[in-house]
Every structure is written in structure tokens, then in C-alpha cells.
Amino acid sequence: MIILFGENFELENIDFVKRSIPMNRQIMVRLLFFALLCLTIFHGSCTKEPFERNAGQSMQIAVIPKGTSNIFWQTVHAGALTAGKEFGVEILWSGPAVETNKEQQVSIVEDFIVRAVDGIVLAPQDAEAMVPSVERIAAANIPLVIMDSGINSDHYVSFAATDNYRGGVEGAREMARRLEQKGQVIIIGNDPGGASTNEREKGFRDTLEKEFPDIQLIGFEYHYNDRGKARAIMDDLLVRNPDTDGVFCSSESSSLGALLALQASKTTDRLVFIAFDSSPELVKALENGEIHAIINQDPFRIGYEGVKTLVRHLRGEAVEQKVDTGVFVVTKENMNEPEIEILLNPNLDSL
CATH class of the missing domain: 3.40.50.2300 (Response regulator)
Known part of the structure; x- marks a missing residue:
């Protein structure tokens, strides 16, 4: 049975139709029924029902x-x-x-x-x-x-x-607290197409502008998720801006690259360093005082x-x-608190 224009149309009625119309129209009717059958089959095959599974088969x-x-x-x-x-x-x-x-x-x-x-x-x-x-x-x-x-x-x-914008806000406030609300800072950004890091960078910039007008942003460059490029950017920014007081990095890779540059030049004690996201290397640097704070996700x-x-x-x-x-400001002072420690040393046993 086919439903045609809201009516139930039995296939056995085709003979009646054939006797009632000329031959050329019979051919057209047959083609119509064939097309409707194909459409019905095609529709059934394309309708996705992803949750009907055999017993024991999971999504x-x-x-x-x-x-x-x-x-x-x-x-x-x-x-x-x-x-x-x-x-x-x-x-x-x-x-x-x-x-x-x-x-x-x-x-x-x-x-x-x-x-x-x-x-x-x-x-x-x-x-x-x-x-x-x-x-x-x-x-x-x-x-x-x-x-x-x-x-x-x-x-x-x-x-x-x-809330990545809030992460940038918290990074700016921590920077301002440590700089006593004045100084010159730089940002090593991630990628102009990355929504999450863009929000962090925007939150940082907006907060400096609105809340801390005596902190000047003097440099901003993207490293395109390339740790080596982040290191080179950090080296270059320090040469071009020797009076830099602080650096904000919006990702793990930019933070690691900047850290390597500061360690190589033995200038980790020269400026305030706010990182984003943790790794074993960054956590060790936080503990050693080479990084002042890590803005951490979960x-x-x-x-x-x-x-x-x-x-x-x-x-x-x-x-x-x-x-x-959630977003968390991790410092040397709170890094051993249980709710923070699990963020810095996640359990990866399930991998």
C-alpha cells in the first residue's frame, strides 16, 4: 500500500486503472508508482535512527x-x-x-x-x-x-x-596585583582563529584598559601553537622592549616557549610571568618561582x-x-591545596 495525496492506494488497484485509461497514460501511471516506491525506499534508508541498537551494543x-x-x-x-x-x-x-x-x-x-x-x-x-x-x-x-x-x-x-574571557580577566588582575598596578606588559597570543585563546587575550586586554590604566600593553604577537616560535618571540620582545615588566601567555605552548627563552637568558627573575594551562614543566617553574601564576582550566x-x-x-x-x-588562579601559595593539586597532576590511568 502507498499513501498518495493523503489516501491509501492499494497496488492491486493498478489493473483497474489500466483498464480505465489509454495505453500511453498507463505507462505514465506505472512510472508514477515506480517513482513513489523508490522515494519511499530512499526516505526509509536515509532516516537516521542512531539509538536503536541490538542488545548489548552501546552508543x-x-x-x-x-x-x-x-x-x-x-x-x-x-x-x-x-x-x-x-x-x-x-x-x-x-x-x-x-x-x-x-x-x-x-x-x-x-x-x-x-x-x-x-x-x-x-x-x-x-x-x-x-x-x-x-x-x-x-x-x-x-x-x-x-x-x-x-x-x-x-x-x-x-x-x-x-569561561575563557574570565580567564583573561583573572590573568590581568593577578598581573596588576604583582606589578602594583603599573608597568609595561606583553602578550604572546596563540592563533587568530582560535576562539578560546582569543577570548583570553581579549579579557586580559579589556581588563587592563578598564581597571588598570597605568599598565601599558607594549607588545602582542601570535605564535601559532609553535613552542619554538613562542621562544623566538619572547627573545625578540625582550630585546626590543628591555623595560618590559610582565608577560601574559594565553596557552600552554606559548607559556612553555616563553619559559625556555627566560631560562636560557637567565632572566626569569626580571619580570612577572602569568602562564595559561599547566604541564609538568610549568608546574615545576611555578614551584621554583620562575612563573608567578598559572591560569588553569579543568x-x-x-x-x-x-x-x-x-x-x-x-x-x-x-x-x-x-x-x-571553571577557571582557577594557581600560585605557589595554593598549588598544594587538594582541589588545585588534582588540576596540576591529573589522573590519566584511564588512558
Whole structure:
């Protein structure tokens, strides 16, 4: 039976139609029925029902980070796996080795679309460049949660991330506190396409302008997630601006590059250094007094909340449009407090 113009039309009635109309119109009618049958079959094959699985078969959630090589993303991975185990879903983790390979991230997204996973958690490398990929995820009817860094699209269920603007604000306030609200500072930024680091840099600049007019921003350069480039930028800025009083780095890689430059030139005691995101090298430098503060995220929670939020949505539960995973000012004075220590030394046993 085919439903045609709101009526139930039995296929056995075709003979009646054939007897009632000329031969050329019979051919047209047959073609019409054939086309309707094809359309019905095609529609059925394209309608995605991702949650109907055989007994014992779990949902598949793809988690796509910006990169996979540094400890931040390894910690995000651990959080995602923990949520997957807790909620009984399979986590498919795949991302570029480095955070600058946008083409590879696009390719990974396309692969998971073809595999028809039940949902995707994505940390976009670029807020604009990844929009076509996000649109294709939406067209494939695959629910999407964005994590860590924003996207210039509204085709997602929820956004699990640090309030990065606030991270920049806190960095500026800590810098001002240590400089007694006057001096000259520089910023080593990450990448003009990265929404998360852009927000940190903007928060830092805005706060200096609004709250601390006697602190002057005298230099700002992007290092494009290249630690060696960050080191070279730090060296160059110190030569060109020998009276620099402080440096703010908006990412782990820029912080590490700047640290290497200061250590090599034996000038770690020369200026106030505010880093962003932790690693074993940065934590050691904080303990040694070479770094004055680290603005820290909770990457474990970013991965955990990304998966948790998506699973709740897949199960038909209401979810928040934005999940704030927290921002923390870590100093030598508070680094051994339990809630801070776990951020600096995350448990990666699940990897």
C-alpha cells in the first residue's frame, strides 16, 4: 500500500486503472508508482535512527579534540573515557597530532559522519573554518556538543568549556596585583582563529584598559601553537622592549616557549610571568618561582561534561546550553591545596 495525496492506494488497484485509461497514460501511471516506491525506499534508508541498537551494543560517541600531543588534551581524553564508562557508551577518540592541522580535523569529522556515530563532541580548531563541518554534522542529523573552544554556528546541543574571557580577566588582575598596578606588559597570543585563546587575550586586554590604566600593553604577537616560535618571540620582545615588566601567555605552548627563552637568558627573575594551562614543566617553574601564576582550566571536566551532556541529550533529557567548567588562579601559595593539586597532576590511568 502507498499513501498518495493523503489516501491509501492499494497496488492491486493498478489493473483497474489500466483498464480505465489509454495505453500511453498507463505507462505514465506505472512510472508514477515506480517513482513513489523508490522515494519511499530512499526516505526509509536515509532516516537516521542512531539509538536503536541490538542488545548489548552501546552508543558510539566520537570525541574530536584540537590536538592529541599535549597533556591538556590527554586529560580531556581521560575525562571523556571516564564519562563513557560511567554512562555505558563507547568513546571513539580521534584528533590531529597538532592543533594547527585544520585539514586533518575536517577529515576526521567527515569520517565519523560516514560512520554514522550516535553523537559527536568537537573542539573546533578554528571558529570559522570548522563551520562547514559543523553544518554537515547537522545535515547528517548527528547531535553535536562543542567543547573547549567556540564555533560561529548555532548547530549544536551544548557548549562545555572554560569561561575563557574570565580567564583573561583573572590573568590581568593577578598581573596588576604583582606589578602594583603599573608597568609595561606583553602578550604572546596563540592563533587568530582560535576562539578560546582569543577570548583570553581579549579579557586580559579589556581588563587592563578598564581597571588598570597605568599598565601599558607594549607588545602582542601570535605564535601559532609553535613552542619554538613562542621562544623566538619572547627573545625578540625582550630585546626590543628591555623595560618590559610582565608577560601574559594565553596557552600552554606559548607559556612553555616563553619559559625556555627566560631560562636560557637567565632572566626569569626580571619580570612577572602569568602562564595559561599547566604541564609538568610549568608546574615545576611555578614551584621554583620562575612563573608567578598559572591560569588553569579543568580539562578533565571539559571532556567529562562534553560526553555527559551529549549522552543526556541522546536519552531525551534537557541539558544546559552552556556548561562552565571553571577557571582557577594557581600560585605557589595554593598549588598544594587538594582541589588545585588534582588540576596540576591529573589522573590519566584511564588512558
